[in-house]
Amino acid sequence: MQISIRQIQFTDPEFESCFQIRLTVFVEEQNVPLEEERDEYDETALHFLATGNGTPLGTARVILKDAGATAKITRVAVLPSARKLGVGAALMQHIENSVSAKKFLLDAQTHALPFYERLGYAAYGDPFMEANIPHRHMQKPGGPV
Numbered sequence: 001m002q003i004s005i006r007q008i009q010f011t012d013p014e015f016e017s018c019f020q021i022r023l024t025v026f027v028e029e030q031n032v033p034l035e036e037e038r039d040e041y042d043e044t045a046l047h048f049l050a051t052g053n054g055t056p057l058g059t060a061r062v063i064l065k066d067a068g069a070t071a072k073i074t075r076v077a078v079l080p081s082a083r084k085l086g087v088g089a090a091l092m093q094h095i096e097n098s099v100s101a102k103k104f105l106l107d108a109q110t111h112a113l114p115f116y117e118r119l120g121y122a123a124y125g126d127p128f129m130e131a132n133i134p135h136r137h138m139q140k141p142g143g144p145v
Helices: 015-029 087-098 110-118
Strands: 003-008 046-052 055-065 070-078 103-109 122-130 133-141
Touching: 003 087, 015 046, 015 055, 015 070, 046 087, 055 087, 070 087, 087 110, 103 110, 110 122, 110 133
Parallel strands: 070 103
Antiparallel strands: 003 046, 046 055, 055 070, 103 133, 122 133
16 A cells, blocks of 8 residues: 655644544544643644545644754554554654654653654653553654754
């Protein structure tokens, strides 16, 4: 399957596909409260949508901090039917290649630590709970900004 990824804005009609994926993964599958899943960052974040043969498969968003020097990757979600197809890795690589930042940060659910470690991210700090799910902070150096 050919995976295609494009950046979209909050105001684009395609944002609804991103939000539907997040609803399926976080709210329905992982029982994250809806009021915690959607937040004030959605309007200003960079959103990425992964599709296969035109069908939405996964999404992620990036919040730029420190005048763009730091990119915090959040809301990485791949539909259950599309897992193990390389969608998550393709999303992450696309973000790293298209967002100019000195450092990439994310908060990974602990079960996903090996996935992010394979992509070069390193965990730091103590585990913490977010939406009743254990997480760890992770980071990866970017390039010059």
